Amino acid sequence: MPTSASQSEVNIAPFCAYFQAALPQLETDYTWSIPQSFEEYGFRGRGYEANKQLKYHFSRLWHETDREGREELARKIVSDWGGVRANRPETLVRYIDWIEHERSVWPKQGVASYSKILSIVAPDKFAIYDARVAVSLIAIQYIFGSSRGVLFHYVPGRNKTTGDNKGRGFTNHPRFKSRALKHVGWTRLRPNANYQTYLDTLNRVANQLWQQTQFQDLLLCDLEMSLFANAERLALRAMNLAEQD
Structure with missing residues (x-):
């Protein structure tokens, strides 16, 4: 079983499907406060x-x-x-x-x-990768039909829905723990390739979406902000689907 992946092995179809539905709602979904x-x-x-x-x-x-x-x-x-x-x-x-x-x-x-x-x-070149983003990357692949996706690395978090150090949430769910996903065939990224693969994936998605009129003004940060904003919603949706299997 492979233990690492390259950008070419990341199937962007689930991400394109997610962003096509989510991006029109971004201005409503993203509510982070400025200190x-x-x-x-x-x-x-x-x-x-x-x-x-x-x-x-x-x-x-x-x-x-x-x-x-x-x-x-x-x-x-x-x-x-x-x-x-x-x-x-x-x-x-x-x-x-x-x-x-x-x-x-x-x-x-x-x-x-x-x-x-x-x-x-360089906001047009780099994007934030944090605990919420990592959960969204996994949840999107699961929700949109990747039975064997690419296992982006989790980042420690404090949110009880996306996952925390008290054993709660998505990252601690039996179906979505890293070892569980790897066991059913998900391909794990090398740690030092994780962030670059994330950037490559976002850019490939952006290039695909830019071909559509409604997304010609899309910014790289729009993709990251959508992943961040919808992490809890995606985590709950994925966990609910897992319980139905």
Whole structure:
């Protein structure tokens, strides 16, 4: 049984089917709040448009500021906006060093943090990969008919629906634990290939959708924001389907 996969082995049909249905609802589905600390940059409120504008504004700031300014932006993006508060300052510095040296291999460890930074460094090239996104990637393949999908790596989470360290939710469900999926033929990605394969998959989906008139203005971040916004809904749908089998 294979233990790793390449981008060519990711079947994008389930993802295209999901996004065709979900993207028209993105502005309603995405409700993430902007923290109060960002009011100094002129951003407040919640929702799709506000967060998209924030991302592109911070991207401009990143390229206009010096190293000290980038470290402060990284802290705000990861801790305040992203809600990941466990990183030590030296860890964020290491992520910035990776980014500035145009690293070509991205490890699994720390992806929920460094992908947030990448998503504002180059929002048209990089997307956030976190616990919610990982669950959506698995759930979509299951819901839309992949009996043997590609097993993207889970990221530790705190949500009782998508999965937490108390044994609750999707990632702890007997059908959707990593070893269970691998046992029934899902192909596991190498840890250091996980993030790049995710990006490659999103780009392949985007290229497919751009051929349709209604998606010609589609942004890469739209795909990631939809995965994030609908993670709980997708997790519940997949678990309900599993119980019916």
